[in-house]
Amino acid sequence: MSHQPDASGHFGTFGGRYVGETLMPALIELERAYRDAMADPAFVQEFRDCLRDYVGRPSPLYLARRLTEHFGGARIYLKREDLNHTGAHKINNTVGQGLLARRMGKHRLMAETGAGQHGVATATVAALLGMECLVYMGEEDIRRQAPNVKRMKLLNARVVPVTSGTRTLKDAMSEALRAWTAEVRTTFYVIGTVAGPHPYPIMVRDFQSVIGTEARAQVLEHVGRLPDAVVACVGGGSNAAGIFSGFLDDVAVQLVGVEAGGHGLATGEHAASIHAGQIGILHGCRSYVLQSASGQIQNAHSISAGLDYPGVGPQHAYWAQTGRATYCAVTDDEAMDAFHLLTQLEGIIPALESAHAICEAGRRAQALGKGGVVVACLSGRGDKDLDSVLAMER
Amino acid sequence: MSHQPDASGHFGTFGGRYVGETLMPALIELERAYRDAMADPAFVQEFRDCLRDYVGRPSPLYLARRLTEHFGGARIYLKREDLNHTGAHKINNTVGQGLLARRMGKHRLMAETGAGQHGVATATVAALLGMECLVYMGEEDIRRQAPNVKRMKLLNARVVPVTSGTRTLKDAMSEALRAWTAEVRTTFYVIGTVAGPHPYPIMVRDFQSVIGTEARAQVLEHVGRLPDAVVACVGGGSNAAGIFSGFLDDVAVQLVGVEAGGHGLATGEHAASIHAGQIGILHGCRSYVLQSASGQIQNAHSISAGLDYPGVGPQHAYWAQTGRATYCAVTDDEAMDAFHLLTQLEGIIPALESAHAICEAGRRAQALGKGGVVVACLSGRGDKDLDSVLAMER
Amino acid sequence: MNRIDQTFSKLKREGRKGLVGYLTAGDPNLAASERNIRAAIDAGLDVLELGVPFSDPTADGPTIQEAAQRALAAGTTLADVLGMVSRLRRDYADIPIVLFGYANPFYRYGFDRIAEDAARAGADGLLVVDMPFEESEELRAPLVKHGLCFILLVAPTTPPGRAAAILAGAQGFVYYIMVTGVTGARESVVSDLAAQIGALRQVTGLPIAVGFGVSNGAQARDAATTADAVVVGSALVRAAHEGRAGAFVRELRDGLSGRSPAA
């Protein structure tokens, strides 16, 4: 199985570039610039240095002893993306795209954001590189991820509230595409996940693949063998694609993507696009999409803003279709339990997004039993979620 | 000059163990247990592993290019303690003390906290080791460091509001000493800085010395020579003692401690104990203390809760007296400017405590001029301070 | 010769500039929108772009976003739109009708099926805003089979070489997007339009309609100076919403033919 798309960005049926003509030349230019950059050792070195000295990589692989004991099965290792600068995996990608934008001579970054992590990560890189920054964010997400909004403001980014639709990530992304259409000559659009039009899915995956490369080497060092399963939450799918990347050719390693089950798949209120969506075209690519019978995009629901999206990256759709990865869903309530579990057993407050992966990692650990090894991607820290979680406790 | 105190913990005139008799046996036992532990390679290894896999060490040394440009002088490198798990240097020490507590058979930790970082770090280690945790925190600090209070609650720590005095760190420490006096048989008191009775100042310094050890090796790797100056903020002085430790014998390296100048030294509303205090006895040790002519402890003032303390670790007093380190003060306003500067130029939101060091690092960089090298300890991230800073903007 | 080609030939013969009007089908509901559309046609539209509402119209400004929301709230489906095309076709034999929409509703409906059903209903072409030439093969093939045009857009950002390439086998007309941005009425029309259209004429012999941003008769006339037709979308949607679709089309017509709107 090839892990690369065809020349115009298709993974089988999935992917592609479904955008207005106005954006097409920019995407073609971006793809060229991206390939040039990756072929330039100086760029690659600059990216690596920035990951090391600024982001704080490598992030550790941590054996969660008490969590392992709690589930009583396979050993659970956590890939600690929560320790990255700004608190999530998102920065790996924004550093890459930011450096690329500078190389392309752009002075202005724009981004959409759900949980605010990608917005913060983009605003951060904009500050680092001395660029302007504009972030589109749904009003509902502005409410539920207040600390990240504050951080963006301090970083001098302009946060544009999006009031259409459910006022969450989908609407922010639509609005960002509109804004980019108007400013495409001057502005570099930093997409935060492995979705969107080609080349974003591969570019973001490549910038995030450092997670998987490190994790593979670390698990070999810690355990002396490859893990039985690698688990990651899937919103658009960038942290999952990043960690999966390290293990794609290790066919014995199960790759498990965890979608947001929201109130339960049966209720229809969830964000499990692969599980419960159909193939469709949204935000520039063909993939699984939550949609009505007449092709209208449906609203997603998840407790976690970063997973609250009705689409998914096209390569995940491809992996699901080909069976290289399997996808399951974890509900809001299950994720909340996992949030508290990790906090209280390990002293690690996870992002609500990441809590979905923790829940599934526990299940897999139980199923595998003692002697097994599970690696879960702890994609971010939960500081942004404190208010939401405490409000739910009351 | 020796960097070790005498057998009962005195650095010249400073240090010692000024506590009620009830606590003396516990301190003597603690000292013995600490020395045993540090002589046990298994303990040292466990501490190192935990720093690596859990805390995320080594923390990078980062060349702040735009900050350097801004000041137009020496290169400024930042030691990124903000990237540690829980967001500050405090966790280095709580991991050490937590492991020691477990080794001593204790199941209960208690701590005082100002900025909440030490409280969070203690609650975190308590969760990691499956211990109970009690944190004393002044009511004023509970107000101004709300996110950390939320984190401690989620971590299942009991946060005890302290309502005496100025309701800040000094009062929290007094109350913690009282509580420890009552529970000394069952409870391990995790002090968060290099103050308090012997052996805390050396124990905390030793656990924090990893900052300096790493920074020295990193600066040699990056620059090929030792820095001209090493700058750190000083509340009790643990991050400063930690980073200074790596350079004590490098006599050409200037060690610069930055105290909180509050509203300005002339106003009397500050926390610059070395600068403007006299020798006195507070919270278990003899050191510089802000006090009245009749020996009553004065209230400190700083915008940053973690520096808002009228005392300072005894080894700093000793370094000041002997001239091995110099100490200066940075006001609230200057620290705020540095906070925004670092945020906007480098995409790094510092803790208000650390912003004091950034300000002084800039001054030193200017004074040293191009060709010079300054290392500043970025002791923590500013997520805890977002509300305070934004409130001040209005 | 299809209705689009016939219309542009006729315009050329008559020395007139064409008026292409966009209206969202189903806004605010099916019946009212059909009345507005009929009024617009009756007032002198040369080509109808019939908008298929979509939940996430990423190339549209607020006016058309809101129109789509209203249409969807009223339950409008692609099948409803096709039904409307049939009814219009019964009364208007000659006007070209182009379905204008986003890829996903067409995709869900099925590219083969939409080509067949649209042709049967009497549509003349499809314009899919988020389907660039590179992704259009799957849809173009069945359209060709059923005799429909796949209308292509060219943007100010499209380099000449690319325009030539994508327009090589194009049919009907070319939709030239005057502004770098989404749909929506704008204050004034871009200044170097003539040069842009001139460049475009170098690479295609198809008629050129210009759109995005035209909001009144004077702008329509300016925009049409060197083009063959102007497209009016958001401004017409707004006029229809205010119950004056016919009057507004007449105003645009007057503008196009050089009569001052105040006259």
Added chain:
Amino acid sequence: MNRIDQTFSKLKREGRKGLVGYLTAGDPNLAASERNIRAAIDAGLDVLELGVPFSDPTADGPTIQEAAQRALAAGTTLADVLGMVSRLRRDYADIPIVLFGYANPFYRYGFDRIAEDAARAGADGLLVVDMPFEESEELRAPLVKHGLCFILLVAPTTPPGRAAAILAGAQGFVYYIMVTGVTGARESVVSDLAAQIGALRQVTGLPIAVGFGVSNGAQARDAATTADAVVVGSALVRAAHEGRAGAFVRELRDGLSGRSPAA
């Protein structure tokens, strides 16, 4: 023989248990506190522990913390406390007066100077709650020079070997802290006190006063069973605050001598 030794000899001769009373000097102001202290002495205190107020009394519970706050708010300094000692000494020739406080005010005043001035004022000893034996050399030397006792505390946590070591050269009496905790009235007196005092007698021949937590006559009697004296602090401070220092001391005396408080 100093006043402390004389007092404990006399208590022994008379077969009585001593009553040591603690009051914070200057609470709520200098004059009122002196009146309360005189009333307490008049009602039968055997030893006065005169509290020197400190801003951060880490070994004290809320009652004495608040007393210190009131005293400081009224401006009480160590010099004021010494002045009070002089005045008390004029009227009470025999009662031992022990200055009870924290290290820092004494340190700021100067260890030599406080020894000299306290002796001149007529004090008999110093008890510094946060100055363990190991840190006391600097203060003990001048105290010895000026004939004052440095009173040492022993806690339930003090191992016997350590008690022996620190008490080796001790003078006056030993203050045995009955409870593991800070000062403050408590509901009941610890149960195995007799055993603890027994162990302490193995390592010192000095009289033993027990304190921390005694709040009424019955508790005082229980606490004094095997000790030579009881110290009453927080409860006396509270009684003084309520204007009944004398009455409370009488109640304690009655309790100590076996008379029921109700009698």
